[in-house]
Amino acid sequence: MTTKPNKGPSDQIDEINPKYQWNSEKPSVLVFDVNETLINFESMNALFERIYGDKHVMREWLGHLIMYSMTLTLSGLYVDYYSLGQGLLQMIGSIKGVNIRPEDHEEIKTAMMTMPTHSDVVEGLKHLKKLGYRMVTLTNSPPNPNGKSPLEQAGLAEYFERQFSIEAVRSYKPSQGVYHMVAQELDVQPSSCCMVAAHVWDTIGAQSAGFSAALITRPGNALLPTPGLPQPNFVAKDLIHLAKILPSVKGV
Structure with a gap:
């Protein structure tokens, strides 16, 4: 009996039916989840x-x-x-x-x-920034009025235009209002935004609000290949890989 080899993220994306990717507009804004996506x-x-x-x-x-x-x-x-x-x-x-x-x-x-970053994050963010994207974060963690945010503690704040917290609307992701808040604050259409997250519940929430989505398959996370549910537009094993498969927005 022949055993099929395990498939990685780059193989999985080829199997996603485009009709389940919902928003296929080319994004100009990357909205990053923080917990587990950027910090470990x-x-x-x-x-x-x-x-x-x-x-x-x-x-x-x-x-x-x-x-x-x-x-x-x-x-x-x-x-x-x-x-x-x-x-x-x-x-x-x-x-x-x-x-x-x-x-x-x-x-x-x-x-x-005070969690540290994943080892690929700094290099990946540098590559993504060179592609011309606006980059912001959206986290379930509240702001820290007495000190640095988790993103700042991890030394990543310099890569992002803004840091958004769900505390502003007092609703946790994947509530649609959280994603709409980001688009409204940035004065862009939801379809211009791509949610970058390690969790399918976050990518589904963002896509239901009009975003596109990129799934980072950190350990313990994978696609949810259920017909009828929105599937990520991009699937990558880490941010370095994501920077290789995202289109450049320069000149748009």
Whole structure:
């Protein structure tokens, strides 16, 4: 029996039916997700290993963080991302019978604000900037009134025209209003914007609001090949790869 080789991102994009890519307009603005797309959540593995004795609990916590942020928005409620992350640390501790100390709550908040970049990000952003795109960020994380944002902590702020937070509308992604806010603030049509994210729930949300989308297949993330759902216009393994497959906007 012949085993088919595993396919990478560049192979997967060839299989996407164009009718499911929805907005196919050439973008001029790249809107970057921050958490996991630019900065590395895996850097918190050691913290979860210390607290729970298992670094894989980080992924469990992150899944809850995404699910409950969406739950709040669907319920018409809001608390900031860091407070939600702290509460979920306690909830998982209760489930697993692990005592969560006050200092653990503070450590998880600090960790969420100070994660390092993925190794490809700086080089990739430099290449993307040379292609002529306007570049901004859109994150679930709130602004930090007492210091640097996670993006600034990671040394990436200089590459972006603006940093947007969902806190301005008090709704989490993938609420359509979050993406419309960015387009309105930049005074461009949604179709001019391309969401760059490591999560399909983010690319689907952006495309439902009129954006195009680029999926970065960070570890633990992949396409959702369900007919009828919008599929990314671009699929790349990292930002360096993305810069190779995006068209240049110079001269547009």
